Amino acid sequence: xxxxxxxxxxxxxxxxxxxxxxxxxxxxxxxxxxxxxxxxxxxxxxxxxxxxxxxxxxxxxxxxxxxxxxxxxxxxx
Numbered sequence: 001x002x003x004x005x006x007x008x009x010x011x012x013x014x015x016x017x018x019x020x021x022x023x024x025x026x027x028x029x030x031x032x033x034x035x036x037x038x039x040x041x042x043x044x045x046x047x048x049x050x051x052x053x054x055x056x057x058x059x060x061x062x063x064x065x066x067x068x069x070x071x072x073x074x075x076x077x
Contacts, residue, residue, distance in 0.1 A: 001039065004028055013046070021047045022066050029070055037067045 008027035010016050016024055021043035028035045038052070040063050045052030055063075 001028075001042065004032055004035075007031060016043070017047055021063070025067070026070065037064060040067055 005011070005016065005024065005028070008024075008031055010019055010024055010027070019027075021040060024043050024047075025035065025040045028039065041052040041055060041060065044055060044059065044063055048055070
């Protein structure tokens with residue numbers, strides 16, 4: 001996923017933290033429509049400095065809702 005992040009302008013951990021997981025995921029989803037919810041969880045884990053599978057249930061729910069909102073609109077349009 002690092003190469004994909006670089007391709008959307010996120011080439012350092014600092015830039016990922018600055019952008020945040022949702023913005024980073026949005027940029028990835030624009031260029032790589034096949035990215036999925038696990039990618040979003042992984043990005044959040046990196047930003048929060050925790051293993052993605054240790055994210056709270058509330059955080060996962062919030063991220064899932066964000067991902068669902070993106071599905072509902074055409075990104076590349």
